[in-house]
Amino acid sequence: MNIAVVDDEPVIRKQMVNFIRSQNPEYRAYTFANGEQLLAAAEKFDIIFLDIRMEGRDGIETARELRRRRAETILIFLTGLKEYVFEAFDVSAFHYLLKPIEERKLSEVLSRAAHEVKKKKAANRECLFIRTKKRHLTIDQSRILYIESRAKKVELHTMDEVIEIYAAMNELEEQLGESFYRCHRGYLVNMAYIVEYGLDSISLLGGGKVYLSKKKHGEFVKAYMWYLQNGGVSVV
Numbered sequence: 001m002n003i004a005v006v007d008d009e010p011v012i013r014k015q016m017v018n019f020i021r022s023q024n025p026e027y028r029a030y031t032f033a034n035g036e037q038l039l040a041a042a043e044k045f046d047i048i049f050l051d052i053r054m055e056g057r058d059g060i061e062t063a064r065e066l067r068r069r070r071a072e073t074i075l076i077f078l079t080g081l082k083e084y085v086f087e088a089f090d091v092s093a094f095h096y097l098l099k100p101i102e103e104r105k106l107s108e109v110l111s112r113a114a115h116e117v118k119k120k121k122a123a124n125r126e127c128l129f130i131r132t133k134k135r136h137l138t139i140d141q142s143r144i145l146y147i148e149s150r151a152k153k154v155e156l157h158t159m160d161e162v163i164e165i166y167a168a169m170n171e172l173e174e175q176l177g178e179s180f181y182r183c184h185r186g187y188l189v190n191m192a193y194i195v196e197y198g199l200d201s202i203s204l205l206g207g208g209k210v211y212l213s214k215k216k217h218g219e220f221v222k223a224y225m226w227y228l229q230n231g232g233v234s235v236v
Contacts, residue, residue: 001117002043006032006062007051007078012099016049019103023110035062045073046117047110049097052079063091072120074113121177128175130156130165137163141179146210147172147188157208181223184211191227 001024005016013031020029030045032038035057038048048066052059063075077096094116095109128144130137143159149169156163173182180188187210189202196203197220202212212220 001026001047001114002028002030002045004030004032004038004041004043004045004048004050006035006038006048006054006059008033008054009051012051012078012101015101016106019106020110023107024114027114035059035065038062039065047074047076047113049076049078052077053081060091063093067091074116076109076113128156128172130163130167139163141176141190142192144176144180144190145193145204145206145208146190147180148210149186159206178223179227181220181227183216183220184213187211191224194224197221197224 003020005013005020007013007016010033013033017029017031020027030041030043032041034054035050038050039057039062050059050063054062057065059077059079063077066073066075074094075091077093078099078101079096080099082098094113097106097109126141128139128141130139139156139158145157145159147169148155148157150164152166153164154167154169154172156165169182169185169188173180173188176188179192180190183189183202189204189210193205193208194202195205197212199217200212200214202210202220204210
């Protein structure tokens with residue numbers, strides 16, 4: 001989960017990042033001193049803590065631009081003055097925190113925001129929307145066995161057919177989420193259909209086999225075990 005902290009006070013940025021990482025070491029925290037830096041960043045953020053009063057583009061203006069770019073981003077405003085809170089509702093803020101920030105309140109709001117992110121991602125991942133020159137498809141992700149990269153195209157191997165489209169593996173990996181694993185630069189595998197794995201390959205239900213990068217073997221085993229232990233369903 002990518003989290004941004006945007007505040008012109010270095011002390012606040014450091015405090016927020018330390019707390020976020022203490023809450024969950026897997027959270028990736030980024031800091032920015034103003035709205036311009038945030039908007040110029042290449043990363044996409046699930047949660048943004050945004051100071052309302054900053055020099056240049058303030059928090060509200062930055063939020064309006066963010067809404068134009070990616071409406072589903074969760075915004076949590078930081079402010080020292082209660083009167084600015086009402087402006088936050090104009091950009092559908094998830095919550096606001098008053099400075100000085102209390103750790104108890106921050107913990108509560110961050111936990112709720114993270115839960116909301118997971119809910120949204122789960123809803124978006126149920127189906128994969130595919131558009132080709134001749135077809136517009138909605139594919140049930142649970143029917144995808146694996147995805148294979150072939151130059152500028154990818155092949156989606158489903159239970160029923162193989163669909164060839166122009167797409168980037170990185171984008172598909174982000175859309176499909178934690179039930180799919182990038183076991184090799186050229187393969188994304190649905191962990192629900194794994195029958196067996198070795199040092200350099202993964203066997204799937206129905207006889208399919210995909211490459212497993214030797215460098216990723218240890219990471220794959222951990223991801224697969226986590227998947228099975230945390231509600232992942234195997235159809236094998």
